[in-house]
Amino acid sequence: MMSQSADLEAVRSYHHGDLRRAILESTLEIIDKQGLEAVSLRAVARRLGVSEAAPYHHFSGKQELLAVLAADAYRSFGECLTTAVGSAADDPFARLNALARAYIEYGLESRGRYRLMFGNHMVDLGEYEEVQVAGRPTRAILESVIAGCVGSAKVDAAAIxxxxxxxxxxxxxLIGESEIVFDGGSGDGERLIEVGISILIAGIRAHLGLPAAS
Amino acid sequence: MMSQSADLEAVRSYHHGDLRRAILESTLEIIDKQGLEAVSLRAVARRLGVSEAAPYHHFSGKQELLAVLAADAYRSFGECLTTAVGSAADDPFARLNALARAYIEYGLESRGRYRLMFGNHMVDLGEYEEVQVAGRPTRAILESVIAGCVGSAKVDAAAIxxxxxxxxxxxxxLIGESEIVFDGGSGDGERLIEVGISILIAGIRAHLGLPAAS
DNA sequence: ATGGTATCTAAGCGGTGTTCAGATTGCAAG
DNA sequence: CTTGCAATCTGAACACCGCTTAGATACCAT
Structure with a gap:
């Protein structure tokens, strides 16, 4: 019997058979396809052919469900950034470039997940320790990349x-949500990313007293 | 009889006496004190001692109410930025500095209004022409300030x-919402603003081929 | 005074998150 | 194998929400 493994929670299968996981998957699908605001516990339950109160036996409420998904998103986001930094040239600012690109591209490709992590919605993600823990490695990548850029300079790395x-x-x-105050025909997001990162890096170099070129 | 002046819409006073305006004020107060998510047409109506369906005789729905308030916010935001730029030193980058500072400080002081304008909520502000019109001057300030910085350089000003x-x-x-992934004890928002603007300006100068100092 | 129009109310529709008592089911111990 | 516990699920309900409709009310110009 493989019932001993508790961390392999895929075995949980009572009446419905692996609800919790089904709820997570279904909700994530809604976030990806219809956006974060379209998530509704009742609708998810209905879609899974289950009572509208069933989800509350697996999550304390909507907030917790979203927090769990946010933690997942943080993990996948972090992996994505790590990969990008890892396959960049062996230069501090080249790594920063790769990190920033990967960040923005992830945010544009997975808008729903991105808003789940960084958007302003009713959920206080910060109150869930799981989310904090999941986000820490992501932050660590940024710290290590910036540390490489800063080197031994005496500046406030955290600020950078x-x-x-x-x-x-x-x-x-700006690019993803196309906010108001966005008229200039510069709809070219790609160019915006390029120039933006270039300005950021140039600014940091200047701040560190480094010469302009790479 | 002063009934001829139609644009002085404060005279509208039927059963309740200047509802619409009362709704706008009450909603704005809620946005400022309890946040954007706390706005509810029914609660506003109740608070004003009026039927819960009454607001629908002055606004087509919640979206329109928020759009009107967003347009107001854009106007006041624009005025604030204009004032800041106007009282800055007569130097392009000093003006940019003042503009950025004023922007961030406004956003931090009036979080509710700021999120009404730039946050991600259900409302498609972009679909309301009034909002677009109200936001245009705000954008124009930015354009003129950046134009001053760019001068005759051949670069994509819109991108900058x-x-x-x-x-x-x-x-x-980041400062206002204290997102996750924000551990570094650099809780000093003031310093963050200072360094941020400094890096931005240094980056732009480098992008334009200007020397580092002012 | 009268008619039209703007305003407001009461009631209702369908939706939401959440709670609760009770029915059902799986699993583990006796 | 039975018994009992605990996990799981259901149905109904509560309190909200945005919004619509039909009808009552009050104002204003004629």
Missing amino acids: ENISWSLCHGLTS | ENISWSLCHGLTS
């Missing part, structure tokens, strides 16, 4: 990290 | 505009 993060987040939001 | 906007938006979000 947050600024890099901010620019990526801002660009992703 | 959008990147500046993105960094401001990203920083505002």
Whole structure:
């Protein structure tokens, strides 16, 4: 009997057979296809042919369900960034370039997941420790990349990290959500990303007292 | 009789006496005090001692109400930015500095209004012409400031505009919403703003081929 | 005074998140 | 194998929400 393995929670199969997992998958599908706002516990339950109260036996509520999915998203996001940085040239700023590109591209490709992690919705993700834990390695990548750029310079590396993060987040939001105040025919997101990262890196280099060229 | 002035819509006073305006004020108060998500047409109506269906005689629905308030917010936001730029030193990058500071500070002080304009909620603000019109001058400020920085250089000014906007938006979000992935004890938002703008300006200068100092 | 129009109300539709008592089922111990 | 516990699921309900409709009410210009 393989019932001993508790962490292999795929075995849970009572009346429905692996609800929880089905709920997670179904909800993620809705997030990807119809967007974050379209998620509704009742609808998910209905779609799975199960009572509308059933999900509450696997999640304390909608917030927790979304928090679990957010933690998943953080993990996959982190892996994506790690891969990108790993396959970049062996140069600190080339790594930063790859990191920023990967960040923005992930955010544009997986808008729903991205908004789940960084969007402003009712959920206080920060209150779920699982989410915090899942997000920490992602942050660590950024820290190591920036540490490489900063080298032994005496500057506030954390500030540079947050600024890099901010620019990526801002660009992703601007391109992805096409906010108002976005008229200039510069609809070319690709160029925007390129120039944005270039300006970021040039700014950091200047801030560190490094010469302009690579 | 002062009934001829139609644009002075404060005179509208039937059963309740200036509902519409009361709804707008009450909703704005909720946005400021309890946040955007706490807005509910029914609650507003109840709070004003009026039927829960009454608001629908002044707004086609919740979306339109929020769109009207968003347009207001854009106007006040634009005025704030204009003032800041106007009282800055007569130098292109000093103006950009003032603009960015004013942007971020407004976003941090008026989080509710800021999220109404730039947050991700159910409302498609872009579909309301009034919002577009109200946002255009705000964009124009940015355009003129960046135009001053760019001068006669042959670069894509619109891209630089959008990147500046993105960094401001990203920083505002990061500091204001304290997203996850924000552990570094660099809780000093003031320093973050300072370094952020400094890096942005240095990056733009480098992108334009200008020397580092001012 | 009268008619039209703007305004407001009451009631209702369908949707949501959530809770609760009770029915059902699987599993493990006796 | 039976018994009992605990996990799982259901049906009904509560309190909200946005929105619509039919009808009552009040104002204003004629």
